[in-house]
Amino acid sequence: MNQKTISATRASLFKGIGQIMLQNSVWTGLFFIAGLFCGSTLMGLAALLSVITGTFTAKLLKYNSDEINSGLYGFSAALVGVALVCFFQPTLIIWIAILLGSALATVIQHLFISKNIPAFTFPFILVTWLFLAIFHYFPTLVHAQPASNYTHANDYIQLFAHGFGQVIFQDNVLSGILFAIGIFINRPIAAGYALVAIVLSSIIAYQLKESINDIYLGLLSYNAVLCAITFVGKKTENFIMALTAVILSVLIMVQMRHMNLPALTFPFVLATWLTTILKKVKQAVQLKFTNII
Numbered sequence: 001m002n003q004k005t006i007s008a009t010r011a012s013l014f015k016g017i018g019q020i021m022l023q024n025s026v027w028t029g030l031f032f033i034a035g036l037f038c039g040s041t042l043m044g045l046a047a048l049l050s051v052i053t054g055t056f057t058a059k060l061l062k063y064n065s066d067e068i069n070s071g072l073y074g075f076s077a078a079l080v081g082v083a084l085v086c087f088f089q090p091t092l093i094i095w096i097a098i099l100l101g102s103a104l105a106t107v108i109q110h111l112f113i114s115k116n117i118p119a120f121t122f123p124f125i126l127v128t129w130l131f132l133a134i135f136h137y138f139p140t141l142v143h144a145q146p147a148s149n150y151t152h153a154n155d156y157i158q159l160f161a162h163g164f165g166q167v168i169f170q171d172n173v174l175s176g177i178l179f180a181i182g183i184f185i186n187r188p189i190a191a192g193y194a195l196v197a198i199v200l201s202s203i204i205a206y207q208l209k210e211s212i213n214d215i216y217l218g219l220l221s222y223n224a225v226l227c228a229i230t231f232v233g234k235k236t237e238n239f240i241m242a243l244t245a246v247i248l249s250v251l252i253m254v255q256m257r258h259m260n261l262p263a264l265t266f267p268f269v270l271a272t273w274l275t276t277i278l279k280k281v282k283q284a285v286q287l288k289f290t291n292i293i
């Protein structure tokens with residue numbers, strides 16, 4: 001490969017990390033990687049291995065180069081790697097699962113892209129659910145990571161940092177701050193939307209009597225952060241759609257928690273799909289009404 005190709009490939013890897021929070025930016029990706037290594041060296045390594053696997057799978061299968069260079073085949077793969085290291089101790093089987101899962105997530109991502117369907121992180125969700133199911137039925141293959149012993153602290157810095165951090169499975173305050181900076185330097189308004197989403201989702205979760213510990217740990221906010229960033233914009237409609245998606249994401253998250261289901265980022269994906277559908281229904285009704293008049 002020539003120097004230009006190497007530079008483009010390197011950029012696509014970092015953009016693949018940045019696209020986890022819908023940021024097409026090398027610098028955002030660098031801040032996210034730094035945040036991951038601050039929280040967990042193993043998760044940082046897993047993210048790098050996964051985004052490399054996903055990106056090169058896309059190249060091998062000759063997917064659209066512009067899509068590859070924008071990092072669209074890296075973010076779901078990266079999340080698969082981080083998730084598996086978060087849930088399980090990193091044995092050889094887990095590293096093999098990370099490689100296979102990253103490649104599979106890339107293929108699924110392409111299926112959605114080719115159909116012009118906004119999948120967001122759905123490929124990551126499907127692949128991670130698949131491995132969680134496999135390892136549930138064959139528990140001797142893996143060893144689960146010990147449960148977090150985080151204790152509630154009345155600290156708003158932790159609340160906001162965890163809201164950003166938990167998007168990539170981080171309960172480290174510095175990690176969350178680095179993630180927030182990464183978003184801010186690329187698109188300040190997105191960081192502002194995310195902060196509002198953390199406040200709103202935390203209030204809703206508190207009113208629904210969810211665990212205070214979990215609220216401060218960001219477990220009721222990270223999906224809301226993604227929802228808010230997805231619909232970010234300067235128009236009133238953008239704010240209304242973001243608000244709708246945030247509320248829906250919290251309600252979906254709470255329901256999945258009560259059902260003991262691994263939510264991952266599914267509340268974000270489902271809430272975003274539903275909000276988009278509601279927008280299209282509204283537009284169709286308005287158009288029909290206008291034609292009648």
